Amino acid sequence: MSSEKKRHAMRISYRVALGGIVAALCLVTMFLTGIAPMLYIAAPMVAGVLLLILVAEVGTSWALLTYVAVSLLSMVVTYDKEATLMFTLFFGYYPLLRPWMNRISFRPLQLLAKLILFQLFLVVDYLLTIYVLGLPTFDELAGWLLPVLDVGAVIVFLIYEASLSGLTDFYYHVIRRRLMR
Secondary structure (H helix, E strand, O other), X not given: OOXXXXXXXXXXXXXXXXXXXXXXXXXXXXXXXXXXXXXXXXXXXHHHHHHHHHHHHOOHHHHHHHHHHHHHHHHHHOOOHHHHHHHHHHHOOHHHHHHHHOOOOOHHXXXXXXXXXXXXXXXXXXXXXXXXXOOOOOOOOHHHHHHHHHHHHHHHHHHHHHHHHHHHHHHHHHXXXXXXX
């Protein structure tokens, strides 16, 4: 086998191995929602952040493939289907989509696009949670509770958005430099 073929095979092996490790970490994170149900929002967020490692090391296409695999496997192996829904509908792909959304140069328009995407996720998640998963609703409180929950969710999203920026920089400037020594 020529040295070029060996290098190519090694690069593919590295990508597959790293994708498998990140997928396993994502699944373990999602599985934690069955052990600690209070993590049903945080676990999908953390699992999505783990995909940033793949974006940095092997590219967005491999991260997207891993996202699909984790989404499908989460539906089968995790207990909390609502957390799986959150990962599949938003937190799994948003860290992959975010660099393209950051290309919008006018910052208010960039934030508006992100908030519209997040609001769309909230509506779809709410409808699927009720009509597919069959979880109870707050019909008697819906008049005032849903707007309050929406504001809270937007605040959590804005914190998540800021955290993604910081975590991405931290990975590139600290963790990756130490690993590449």
